[in-house]
Amino acid sequence: METKAASRMLAGDVAEGQCPAVQSPEDAADELLRERSIAALPDNALRRLLEDLRTENVDARTVRLARNHTKHTKKYSRW
Amino acid sequence: MTPGAAGWWYPATSPVSNDRRPFHTFLLKIASRCNLDCPYCYVYHLADQSWQKQPRFMEPAIVRAAGLRIGEYARQNGKSSVSVVYHGGEPLLTGQSRLREISDILRAQVGSDIEIDFGLQTNGTLVDESWVDLFEEYNINVGISIDGPPRRHDRFRIYVDGSGSSRAVEAAVALLRARPSIFGGALCVVDLESDPVEVYDYLVSIGVPGIDFLLPDGNHTHLPPGVHQRADAVKYADWLLPIFERWYQAGSAAPPIRTFMSIMRLLLGRESLVESIGPSTVDLVVVETNGDIEAVDTLKCCYAGAAATGFSVLRDDFHTVESTPALQALRLGLGALGDECIRCKYVRVCGGGYQPHRYSEDRGFLNPSIYCVALQRLIGSIACRMGQDLRAAGVTVPSRIADLAADHSPSSS
Numbered sequence: 001m002e003t004k005a006a007s008r009m010l011a012g013d014v015a016e017g018q019c020p021a022v023q024s025p026e027d028a029a030d031e032l033l034r035e036r037s038i039a040a041l042p043d044n045a046l047r048r049l050l051e052d053l054r055t056e057n058v059d060a061r062t063v064r065l066a067r068n069h070t071k072h073t074k075k076y077s078r079w
Numbered sequence: 080m081t082p083g084a085a086g087w088w089y090p091a092t093s094p095v096s097n098d099r100r101p102f103h104t105f106l107l108k109i110a111s112r113c114n115l116d117c118p119y120c121y122v123y124h125l126a127d128q129s130w131q132k133q134p135r136f137m138e139p140a141i142v143r144a145a146g147l148r149i150g151e152y153a154r155q156n157g158k159s160s161v162s163v164v165y166h167g168g169e170p171l172l173t174g175q176s177r178l179r180e181i182s183d184i185l186r187a188q189v190g191s192d193i194e195i196d197f198g199l200q201t202n203g204t205l206v207d208e209s210w211v212d213l214f215e216e217y218n219i220n221v222g223i224s225i226d227g228p229p230r231r232h233d234r235f236r237i238y239v240d241g242s243g244s245s246r247a248v249e250a251a252v253a254l255l256r257a258r259p260s261i262f263g264g265a266l267c268v269v270d271l272e273s274d275p276v277e278v279y280d281y282l283v284s285i286g287v288p289g290i291d292f293l294l295p296d297g298n299h300t301h302l303p304p305g306v307h308q309r310a311d312a313v314k315y316a317d318w319l320l321p322i323f324e325r326w327y328q329a330g331s332a333a334p335p336i337r338t339f340m341s342i343m344r345l346l347l348g349r350e351s352l353v354e355s356i357g358p359s360t361v362d363l364v365v366v367e368t369n370g371d372i373e374a375v376d377t378l379k380c381c382y383a384g385a386a387a388t389g390f391s392v393l394r395d396d397f398h399t400v401e402s403t404p405a406l407q408a409l410r411l412g413l414g415a416l417g418d419e420c421i422r423c424k425y426v427r428v429c430g431g432g433y434q435p436h437r438y439s440e441d442r443g444f445l446n447p448s449i450y451c452v453a454l455q456r457l458i459g460s461i462a463c464r465m466g467q468d469l470r471a472a473g474v475t476v477p478s479r480i481a482d483l484a485a486d487h488s489p490s491s492s
Contacts, residue, residue: 031475032347040472043330046465049343 082382087443088408089415100410101156102397103365105149106376109137109181110168111368115202116239119268120303121296121396121435122168127379127386133368136173141370142181144392146188151398153193160194160397165219166376168368171205175213182217197265198222202236204244205305206251214261221255222263223248225287226270227278228436234270249285256286264289264334269275271305271314279322291337292319296380298449299439312449316456323457324489327464342461345428346480356454361409374405381438407433408444417445424482445482459487 031037033054041047082477085091111133113123122130122240137145153161163185165178173181182197189195198220206223214221225248228234233243255262267278282290294315297303306312319338326333341351349355356376365373370392378385400406408415416431431437432448439446448454462484466476 032477037472040474041468045327045330045333045339046343046468048331049340049347053344053347053349054483063470079367 082385082443086445088404089411090417090445092103093411093414100360100362101158102152102161102362102364102401103158103281104162104164104166105145105168106363106365107137107142107145107181108133108167108180108366108368108376109142109165109170110172111135112172113167113169113202114172114204114238115169115199115236115244117235117237119235119295121377121380123435125296126301126382126395127381127383129379129383129387130168135368136177137181137368139180139184141366141368141392142184143188144370145366146185148392148396149185150189150193153189155398158193160196160462161189162196162198165197166365167200168245169202170199171201171210171416175209178213179217182219196220200224200266201251202244203248203251205247208252208254210243211254211261213257213259219261220263221261223255223265223287224268225252225265226267227273228281231273231278234272235268252285252287256288258393262288264291264337266291266293268293268295269315269318271318272392275322276325277327287334288432289335289337290302293435293452294355294433294450296377296435298381298436299442299446300382301380303449306449309449310452313452313456315452316448316460319453319457320460323461324464339461342428342458343465346458346462346465346483347477348479351430355433355436356429358413358427360412361434364397364406372397373398374403375409375434377433377435378405378438380435385435385438415444417442417447420447423447425455427459427479428458428483456487459483460489464489 032050038047038050038054041050081087111130112135113120116123118124123384149161149163153159165181170178185195197217198221199214199219200222201224203223203225213265224236226234226236228242229245229249232248236244236248238244252265265282267282268294279290295303297306303312305314308461317438322336323339324338326336337352338356341353341356345351345357350359354361354363361375363375365376365386367373372388372390372392372395373386374388378387386405388400388405390400390403401410413421413426413430420426421433429448429451432450432454434444436448436450437444437446462480464478466484467489469476469480
């Protein structure tokens, strides 16, 4: 799913400031990741998560592909 | 129905998975014994007693074979890095010289073209300054098991003589806290009889950098503590939600809690951070102390042999294991679930819960999680909290969040 969102950003389908129809969680997340959406939230776990996801997208864009090249999270290590 | 038969691990009608996501995490049981005797442990006190036949420590020949297989497998799958997690039993029982030897062998056998991210899960009782130096030298990311403040921790995390381990564990946390680059976080098993906020506040106060709360291993045949019928499991959500609320409001001041973060990520259409929740496939495989290759180790809470595959690093490569039923089920994702789960609106977030928690002796793994009602309440309440804040910020609430929040209140207890 990160791949899809990041790929769309790479392709420039979702430009900053546009508001796509909210159909899927991925699309919705794109809208939420806009800076102004995040800034409107108080300092809570949701804001922190959205900031992290925004960074993940930027990282994904930097390395050109999300799934295979982003640093593997510690997903299934017990830590 | 018999274990392993069609329709045991996943519906007989499910197509064979073509998911080629390769294994990434290789969990090595480098010690099969433990110096603690926690009554809830899936290794020693639940359905599978195979630990008794395991050698005490992983011999160099097994480590060499495992390293060679890992390297071959990574290369064949185009991977530039893998994760190796030292596990047990208690992995520090190996001693420092043996752990150095294991790490050196693995690095040599896996090959310099494949990066190894080392991790280790310990009960903390043997950690001292020299161990922490070793972790730092080998860049081993350490997780520690701790169940709360001493009087809570010492209820279950006990030595064979019944005495508690909290004092040693607190000392270990203090040592690890001074080396933030190698301190991953704390795993805490939920005890319904403890005060959740007291447990959480304690973990924050001792400075662990991350927390995960684990539901006690159990299933429809071996019921978890406090659960006599499925509906009782909601108590686990009621225990976790006060922590969620406190953690959520603390924002950037609070350590990450992976289960909560995973639910929030899944509600936003992202992937989970943990193996126990979410519909994505699992990329973990276990190497037992004697070299046997096994599925998720916590399956040992289901029945004797549940995690076994019949393969060994001494004879077989990791590709061979991918198609065994237990691991195939994990690669099927939602395709492995029974009808009740597939029809449920929560399934894209819970993913059916943790595989071992779905087991019953009459239907295998085609059940919802024994924690189903707890997961629903937890997910719904978290969705509700997120939806409230998004609305207040004037942001469109994603449909998945709105749907799952509908029947809940933020702290619905």
